[in-house]
Amino acid sequence: MPYTNKKRPYKKEFEQQKERGEHENRMERQRARRDLDKKGVSRAGKDVAHKKALSKGGANSDGVKLEPPSKNRSFPRKPSGAMK
Secondary structure (H helix, E strand, C coil), X not given: CCCCCCCCCHHHHHHXXXXXXXXXXXXXXXXXXXXHHHXXXXXXXXXXXXXXXXXXXXXXXXXXXXXXXXXXXCCCXXXXXXXX
C-alpha cells in the first residue's frame, strides 16, 4: 500500500490525470452512463461500452451499448499494451 504513512496527494493525481488526457475520457464515460440513466435503461450488471473505443478516437456520438463486464474489459492487445 503506497500511502500508509502519509496522506494521498489527490490534487497531484488529478493534475497527472489531466496531463495524460484521462480526465476527458472519464467525463465522456460518465456522460454516457448518465444519458442511459435518463432514458431509464437498467444497467444492472452491465458496462456501458463505446462502439468505437475512446482510446481510438471514439465519442458518445459514435454510439454506446451495454455489454457484460467480461466482454467490455478484455481486448486483444499488442505487445505495447495498446488495443489491436
